Amino acid sequence: MTLWLQRWPLCGIPLITLLQRFRGDSGAADGRLPLVFNTDLQPMNFEPLIELTRNGIQECVHMGALAVTDTEGRVLAQVGNPHWLCFTRSTLKAMQALPLVQSGGVAHFGFTPTELAMMCASHNGEDMHVEQVASILRKCGSTTRQMRCGCHVPYRFTFFDQPMPEGFAYDERHHNCSGKHSGFLAYCVQHGLSTDSYTEVDHPLQQQVRRAVAHLAGLSEAELSLGIDGCSAPNYAMPLSRLARSYARLAQPESDGLYGESLQLLGQAMTAHPELVSGTGRNDADFMRAGRGDWVTKVGADGVQVVGSRSRGQALGIKIMDGNKAALFAATVEALDRLGWLDDAQRTALEPWRAQVLLNVAGAPVGERRSVFKLRFGETV
16 A cells, blocks of 8 residues: 555556645655544644535535634644644735725725725725726726736636627736735835836835734745736745734734724725725625624635624634635635624524535535534644
């Protein structure tokens, strides 16, 4: 068995190596995979969160990790390794808007709460989204072509497998990150900075973003790991628990003495206009509506979601390792329920996103998606 694992490659890497990386160690001293995992001494970084069954037989398993923290980053509950290093992806957007808000950009340009919500959005490219982005650009004297995000077919079509109408024209404003990029341009205009290179890591705007991100996470800037997001902007990886800490502060902004007022403006804009943060039929909109003003939530690409609760001063951060969205949303709803954050009305509102019976196109039940994790309370890693 060990020999087979050593020889059989996946993407050019021996399976035994992948398993060792998955467990976070290098195996036994002689290179063989131990037969028994001691989960007390070596807890796994990821645990099964959601499984799919067909006729009672397990067919798919979605592994992940989960962390719940307060505004100081204390781990209150967990699954797997709550400190697993993961990229923040679009969950970072509210933090990326902080330099503009912190430096008086809202008053300077007369930005509205709807426009602030757009700066935190991963949107569908619906008319309501494009109109808000156009307004931001107009107020700061910028143009569509100055946005360095590029353009793609709007999510309003691709997310729901809808054909794009003949003759439909789309541009950078329809990009799901265009709100963020229009806010980036506004900061550059306000401060007289180059707009040609605002996505470069050494641009003054991105240096301010990095400073804000590190502060909210309770890390030094050197502890942030750099990557480039799909929209060309710098993105950062941090321990999952530190991402949760950031959202606990976004949800309860008075906990942060430096960015508190700016966090309040952004968080309130997001919860007041959830349809702008994502769009029709999207997860963030449904979650924030269910939260009734208490939750600020954001999904990121490749299986990241964070939900912050203002009344509790806490946030839940979750990472699904294979990036499966259905599993991510199902695990998030289940975790919220086990944390005691849901009442009956919220359970009903979020039921479509939860683990459930799987139906085929004819409407016949063919399997089940169900949660299989146990939430552990307190810091155990």
